[in-house]
Amino acid sequence: MSTVEHLAMSPALDTRTPWSEQEFEALLRDKGTSYHIYHPFHVMMAEGRLTRAQLQGWVANRFYYQIAIPVKDAAILSNCPDREIRREWIQRILDHDGCHIGGIDDAGGIEAWIRLGEAVGLSRDDVTSLRYVVPATRFAVDAYINFARQRPWQEAVASSLTELFAPHIHQQRIDTWPQQYPWVDTAGLQYFKNRLTQARRDVEHGLRFTLEYFSQSRAMQERALEILQFKLDVLWALADAIMLSQCRIEITGPKA
Amino acid sequence: MSTVEHLAMSPALDTRTPWSEQEFEALLRDKGTSYHIYHPFHVMMAEGRLTRAQLQGWVANRFYYQIAIPVKDAAILSNCPDREIRREWIQRILDHDGCHIGGIDDAGGIEAWIRLGEAVGLSRDDVTSLRYVVPATRFAVDAYINFARQRPWQEAVASSLTELFAPHIHQQRIDTWPQQYPWVDTAGLQYFKNRLTQARRDVEHGLRFTLEYFSQSRAMQERALEILQFKLDVLWALADAIMLSQCRIEITGPKA
Numbered sequence: 025m026s027t028v029e030h031l032a033m034s035p036a037l038d039t040r041t042p043w044s045e046q047e048f049e050a051l052l053r054d055k056g057t058s059y060h061i062y063h064p065f066h067v068m069m070a071e072g073r074l075t076r077a078q079l080q081g082w083v084a085n086r087f088y089y090q091i092a093i094p095v096k097d098a099a100i101l102s103n104c105p106d107r108e109i110r111r112e113w114i115q116r117i118l119d120h121d122g123c124h125i126g127g128i129d130d131a132g133g134i135e136a137w138i139r140l141g142e143a144v145g146l147s148r149d150d151v152t153s154l155r156y157v158v159p160a161t162r163f164a165v166d167a168y169i170n171f172a173r174q175r176p177w178q179e180a181v182a183s184s185l186t187e188l189f190a191p192h193i194h195q196q197r198i199d200t201w202p203q204q205y206p207w208v209d210t211a212g213l214q215y216f217k218n219r220l221t222q223a224r225r226d227v228e229h230g231l232r233f234t235l236e237y238f239s240q241s242r243a244m245q246e247r248a249l250e251i252l253q254f255k256l257d258v259l260w261a262l263a264d265a266i267m268l269s270q271c272r273i274e275i276t277g278p279k280a
Numbered sequence: 281m282s283t284v285e286h287l288a289m290s291p292a293l294d295t296r297t298p299w300s301e302q303e304f305e306a307l308l309r310d311k312g313t314s315y316h317i318y319h320p321f322h323v324m325m326a327e328g329r330l331t332r333a334q335l336q337g338w339v340a341n342r343f344y345y346q347i348a349i350p351v352k353d354a355a356i357l358s359n360c361p362d363r364e365i366r367r368e369w370i371q372r373i374l375d376h377d378g379c380h381i382g383g384i385d386d387a388g389g390i391e392a393w394i395r396l397g398e399a400v401g402l403s404r405d406d407v408t409s410l411r412y413v414v415p416a417t418r419f420a421v422d423a424y425i426n427f428a429r430q431r432p433w434q435e436a437v438a439s440s441l442t443e444l445f446a447p448h449i450h451q452q453r454i455d456t457w458p459q460q461y462p463w464v465d466t467a468g469l470q471y472f473k474n475r476l477t478q479a480r481r482d483v484e485h486g487l488r489f490t491l492e493y494f495s496q497s498r499a500m501q502e503r504a505l506e507i508l509q510f511k512l513d514v515l516w517a518l519a520d521a522i523m524l525s526q527c528r529i530e531i532t533g534p535k536a
Contacts, residue, residue: 064531075534159513160520163419170426257415264416264524265517271531275320278331279526 040242045235048245052185052234055249058256059189061196063263065271070196072204076145079205081270083141084156089262090137092165094120096172096180103177112229113181119222133222136215143212144205160265168258182234182248183255187227194219296498301491304501308441308490311505314512315445317452319519321527326452328460330526332401335461337526339397340412345518346393348421350376352428352436359433368485369437375478389478392471399468400461416521424514438490438504439511443483450475 043051060066068074069082097116104110118125122132141151150156172180194216201208238248267273299307316322324330325338353372360366374381378388397407406412428436450472457464494504523529 068531078534159510160416160420160517163423163514163517164416166423166426167419170422254415258419261416261419261521264520267531268520268524270535272533272535273529274532275324275523275527276530277528278334279528 038241038243042239042242043245045239048239048248049231049235051245051249052231052252053188055252055256056189058253058260059186059193060256060259060263061189061193063260063267065263065267066193070200070204072200074205076207078270079208080141080144080146080150081156082266083137083144084146084151085158085161085266085269086262087137087141087151088154088157088161089165090120090134092169093133096169099169099172100177100180103173103180109177109181109233116226119218133215133218136218140212140215143209145207158265158269160268161262164258164261164265168255171254178233178237179247179251181230182238182251184230185227185234185252186255186259187223187230190223190227191220194223294497294499298495298498299501301495304495304504305487305491307501307505308487308508309444311508311512312445314509314516315442315449316512316515316519317445317449319516319523321519321523322449326456326460328456330461332463334526335464336397336400336402336406337412338522339393339400340402340407341414341417341522341525342518343393343397343407344410344413344417345421346376346390348425349389352425355425355428356433356436359429359436365433365437365489372482375474389471389474392474396468396471399465401463414521414525416524417518420514420517420521424511427510434489434493435503435507437486438494438507440486441483441490441508442511442515443479443486446479446483447476450479 042048061070065082069079074082094117097113097120101110101113101117104113118130118132120133122130122135124130138148138151142148168183171183197216198213198220201213202210234248238244298304317326321338325335330338350373353369353376356369357366357373360369374386374388376389378386378391380386394404394407398404424439427439453472454469454476457469458466490504494500
């Protein structure tokens with residue numbers, strides 16, 4: 025009864041040849057076709073067709089995902105007995121929560137997101153109170169947290185690979201918002217700028233690990249693809265939740 | 281980081297007078313205004329406007345909720361040290377899973393739902409394989425299971441009170457489907473007929489308990505209302521998920 029069911033086949037019983045590293049990586053990257061950059065709400069966003077209230081609704085709801093990230097990453101740490109992995113992975117928590125360690129004084133990604141909220145006209149309290157977060161946003165994001173808590177840490181690492189596709193969507197916002205949403209204070213775009221570098225570094229680590237660990241068998245490689253799909257589904261469902269909370273819709277017929 | 285945050289105020293610090301039992305019950309019943317009977321997809325269903333494929337999609341997705349019910353009820357049992365409560369509550373699991381005990385031989389509600397699937401033209405395997413269950417259905421239903429697992433059993437009992445509103449929607453289906461969906465084998469309606477009696481008996485027990493237990497303070501009564509709203513949100517998000525999976529929609533403008 026979990027969101028992603030466990031792999032039925034033991035790797036030892038799988039006599040198929042695993043995909044080569046190149047093939048496996050290409051299959052993971054192919055999953056980008058269901059990244060939420062193609063969701064109608066994100067398409068509207070990129071085309072400058074969101075109202076101020078709709079953009080605010082997106083920022084406010086998406087904040088629930090932002091605060092889930094360090095909780096999810098701490099779950100991975102707490103499930104992981106490998107100190108080397110933990111020493112790399114903890115950087116993600118520092119990035120989001122911020123830190124004041126050694127010479128570094130970083131307010132962190134969550135604070136940057138709150139400033140994005142202010143840049144689109146929300147108050148700090150509008151964002152941090154979660155008062156605009158709709159139930160289906162919580163259900164989707166909580167599914168991701170529970171996955172990281174309940175599944176082996178290697179699976180949770182694989183679930184982070186939607187970062188493969190993130191630099192594109194961040195760059196798109198940096199490029200288009202100043203023209204499309206000139207009323208947004210450009211200082212608010214700092215979150216996206218930071219993530220361009222951070223996501224590239226993070227995904228390098230997560231991808232290297234996934235390619236190695238899940239290549240023990242074809243069944244495990246297939247499991248990694250399934251996990252990445254689960255995470256893509258979380259992001260898509262989050263976009264659905266925001267769309268339904270912010271848009272009037274009409275049912276125009278049955279799905280083809 | 282849970283779907284419904286814990287009550288901040290200790291009941292002992294709440295000096296407000298609790299609502300009377302009648303007032304409290306009326307407030308719980310008022311929540312019926314956000315029951316999913318008013319969701320656009322359920323309105324279409326009641327008006328006979330669903331296609332065969334759409335009704336099948338509903339039955340197949342909703343099956344994921346059906347199989348969650350005994351899991352959720354077992355979580356309540358496992359968290360509850362009160363044997364008297366457990367002896368009443370276990371009936372719900374027997375109702376859904378079925379049983380062959382004493383003189384009783386009941387195939388159970390899950391089996392009845394599979395037969396509803398067959399009555400709308402799905403195969404048993406279409407239903408039980410969960411192959412038509414979309415991610416957002418899982419996220420919403422899993423939120424309910426996790427709530428029952430992680431919260432005190434008294435809160436999980438209160439979350440079952442959407443049953444207050446269920447007889448109406450079951451009766452509606454029994455009354456309208458034979459005209460609206462004449463192609464559905466009427467034997468399939470047995471699930472709804474069984475639930476008319478079962479839901480009335482169940483809610484009697486859950487409501488009596490909630491009115492007494494949560495009336496220790498006004499803050500606890502408010503918490504019960506919040507919990508009922510959470511469960512209504514689960515059902516609504518489930519209907520949203522099914523709607524988006526089964527209907528073409530058009531975004532016609534921002535929410536008013």
